Amino acid sequence: MMQNNASAMLKDRIQFLERKSELEYQILHAEIKLSMEKLKPLNIIKNTFAEVIHSPNLRQNTMNSVIGLVTGYFTEKVVVGPTYNPIKKIFGILLEAVVANAVAKNFETIKDTGAILFKRLFKKNHKNDSFQYN
Secondary structure, eight states, rough: OOOHHHHHHHHHHHHHHHHHHHHHHHHHHHHHHHHHHSHHHHHHHHHHHHHHHOTTTHHHHHHHHHHHHHHHHHHHHHHTTTTHHHHHHHHHHHHHHHHHHHHHTHHHHHHHHHHHHHHHHHHHHOOSOOOOOO
């Protein structure tokens, strides 16, 4: 009787493991299929585009980059100016890239500092502006 009980338990365990193995195989097969679908070039492009579109800071980052590029361009034109000297041209290109990168990365700080300076420069002094009668 003891051998029958052990044999039945062994058969149950084998069936359980076979069902578990089949289920794991189906899950693995589905994951491979999903991975293959995600790795198709068209799907990679669509997913990347969707991530860029739904990025919360896309507009702000784009504006910062554009402002940085414009600032770098004008800085290069003002500092170097028109020249045929290749060394000055290289210096101008490097200066433009450095300024554009710095402005794009630190735009919020520059904007805040500019606002503070603007307020201090154009702040009306109420003591001097008020007309006093003696």
